[in-house]
Amino acid sequence: MFASRLLCFIAIVVMCAAPLAAEEIGSVSTVFKALGPNDKIVVEAFDDPKVAGVTCYLSRAKTGGIKGGVGLAEDTSDASVACRQVGPIHIDGKLKDGEVVFKKDLSMDFKTMQVVRFHDRKRDVLVYLVYSDKIIDGSPKNSVSAVAIEKNWKP
Template structure:
């Protein structure tokens, strides 16, 4: 019963959904899709006026086409103010904003948010983790909270 509750909680979580903006091919594959870099955008579900852009590698080939390949841990992130910033809910430091599976079972890429109150800035960190061993590779971006000019 507890497992069902955890699955339902994961499905109903308020994490952002990514929208694919574009992609470029990096390695030609004879069979299956090419390896590529994809660029995705997602809005912070708790902070109106913020959109994050994430670029990451996607493994192609037969395994990649079937969703069985493990994607690389590298990613880049750039978050921007796209409108007036307002908080929909109270923010928690290190709160997960976006999460995407990068292997069949054990590896995920996630974006977490911090609020630097001293500098009045939102900070977003992207990193990859694995059940057994995570990766220290990461990227960070910051958005100062300033009035929006229309």
């Protein structure tokens, strides 16, 4: 009974902690590891959950080796984001500035990488910011991308 409750609790926490899952597009090896997978840069894609027609592409470092192979390694804070309009834009509900649209755990000690969205209403542009919430050397690494909301979008 206790085990089933614990598993249910863990499932709820995981669902709440990760607003969206990303689809891996590809990766490249950067450092050879004799034991376990190589260090690599992974490219992932995810759709904005509240803005149909916008897809973000995220590149991030993924640590390999034995610890990386079993999920115990801490990934670096290096990440980049590029968001693009891929179809007609439809906003589902009210957008809150700074809303998390993607979140990924980078280590066992609660280090996460997040993508948040802002709406520049003056220019009618969506701005996406990726950053790590664990400060490295006093300055968090980050990257930004912007998508103009095209009224008459054509592929």
